Amino acid sequence: MHIPDGFIPLWQCAIYWIIALIALGYSLKWARENLDEKNIPLLAVLSAGIFAIQAMNIPIPWGTSGHMVGAALIAIVFFSPWAAVLVLSIVLILQGLIFGDGGMTALGANIVNMGIIGGFIGFYAYKILKGIGRIPAIFIAAWASIFLAAIACAIEMSIAGTFPLVEGVIFMGLYHAVIGVIEGVITVVVILGIDSARPDLLPDWVSSRKSEVLE
Amino acid sequence: MEGLEQIDREAGKDSFMNSLDGRIKLISSMLIIIYAVYSTNLLILVIMEIYLLILISLSNVSPKYALKRIALILPFGGFIALIQPFFQPGNIIWTGPFGWLHITDYGLFFGALLLSRVTVSVTSIVFLSSSTSMQDLVASAQKLGVPHQLAMLLNLTVRYLFFFYDQLMNILNAQATRCFDIFNKKTTYKWRLRKVGETITMMFLRAFEQGETVYLSMMARGYSDNTRIYRSKVKLDIKDFAFIGITLTLIASLQLVKIFFL
Structure with a gap:
């Protein structure tokens, strides 16, 4: 899903960069207001951890391998889409600048897809659906964050003229619908693991449990 | 991430390119990438690629290593570029056996253009990261005006990349000693996926x-929200100006040649 340099014309790159910079500015503001001075060390070290998590190869049923993105995971744990925007932006900047994984001119588009769309879809899907049960809500939120980010990527490539819309949506949609299932399952496993080891890291989860107990 | 240690080792070598100021290399690489993305002429992109390969050879980086890195990054972009001849509109120059597959002249050109742009851009990043340490890259970005909060985030993330790379390797080695293989199909897929999830947890x-x-460690040492990373002021010298001058002259010359001769 990492769009390389040269696939999107410069004027379109500029639009995605502007959107990404505004979102990055807001995410820094969110971190300042909600995490106090703790935000910098915690989010920076967590970004390095997400970087390593993204490097883990995960087998996909038909023989190839994929990796986790983690936008929904971050958004659900911090109970804010801005945390996902910030962490994914840091990861994507370093992936582009050091590894050449995703272009520098296309960095704005990659942040829009994986950070903003992934984070916001992951967060709001979870928030809206948690009434049906937390596990299905986490699974659907993580799946949708990957699937819709991939659809956005296909639409951007189509606007750029590098891939036809219908074929792009079908190809990217089908592939990431499967990848999204894996992201969903792993996000559920990770959040259940955090819940058993460090439930204090899941403020939303813990506070709702308290209210359940009170009821 | 597997190449993290090697990237850092290459960036730590002594060479003319390594001795240049990080800001100059960062600006030059970004200018080259922007011009490559802007360019629609294959000859210009070939010349830029040759220029970058010369820079890499001056960086004391093993050519085999540089080419391997470029080749490893290319597959996704390469795949999209290779299928361009089959769906871009244009004059049909080849039709498949059942008449459902066509290759167009514009599609061939556009595919070659995309592949050339990606190659030049990736080579530029390989040059930058092989001749500049990660800490120097982040410091250069900060000196060029990246806000301090973002710079500190990037700085700390880079520092802990190596730590988590080691952590990941420790976990994977520990799993390997217990004969755990994530791609071993003798165990159920569901079980393997759960194990990946637990590792990620x-x-x-x-x-x-x-x-x-x-x-907490930073707090104990007086860290607060207003803390700034100290960066000593380093003046640019003649070789820095010469390098960016050559890069700018090359880009300007290529653009003039394109306007008047191509």
Whole structure:
């Protein structure tokens, strides 16, 4: 899903960069207001951890391998889409600048897809659906964050003229619908693991449990 | 991430390119990438690629290593570029056996253009990261005006990349000693996926707890929201100006040649 340099014309790159910079500015503001001075060390070290998590190869049923993105995971744990925007932006900047994984001119588009769309879809899907049960809500939120980010990527490539819309949506949609299932399952496993080891890291989860107990 | 240590080792070598100021290399690489993305002429992109390969050879980087890195990054972009001749509109120059597959002249050109742009851009990043240490790259970005909060985030992330790379390797080695193979189909897929999830949980918790420890350590040393990273002022010297001058002259010359001769 990492769009390389040269696939999107410069004027379109500029639009995605502007959107990404505004979102990055807001995410820094969110971190300042909600995490106090703790935000910098915690989010920076967590970004390095997400970087390593993204490097883990995960087998996909038909023989190839994929990796986790983690936008929904971050958004659900911090109970804010801005945390996902910030962490994914840091990861994507370093992936582009050091590894050449995703272009520098296309960095704005990659942040829009994986950070903003992934984070916001992951967060709001979870928030809206948690009434049906937390596990299905986490699974659907993580799946949708990957699937819709991939659809956005296909639409951007189509606007750029590098891939036809219908074929792009079908190809990217089908592939990431499967990848999204894996992201969903792993996000559920990770959040259940955090819940058993460090439930204090899941403020939303813990506070709702308290209210359940009170009821 | 597997190449993290090698990238850092290459960036730490002594060479003319390594001795240049990080800001100059960062600006030059970005200008080359922007011009490559802007360019629609294959000859210009070939000349830029040759220029970058010369820069890499001056960086004391092993050519085999540089080419391997470029080749490893290319597959996704290469795949999209290779299928361009089959769906871009244009004059049909070849039709498949059943008449459902066509190759167009514009599609061939556009595919070659995309592949050339990606190659030049990736080579530029390989040059930059092989001749500049990661800390120097982040410091250069800060000196060029990246806000201090973002610069500190990037700085700390880069520092802990190596730590988590080691952590990941420790976990994977420990799994390997227990004969765990994520791609072994003798165990059920569901079970393997759960094990990946548990490994990621471990990584996530270690990252979170390390973040908290780092925060407390920094607090104990007087860290606050207004803390700034100290960067000593380094003046640019003649070789820095010469390098960016050559890069700018090359880009301007290529553009003039394109306007008047191509």
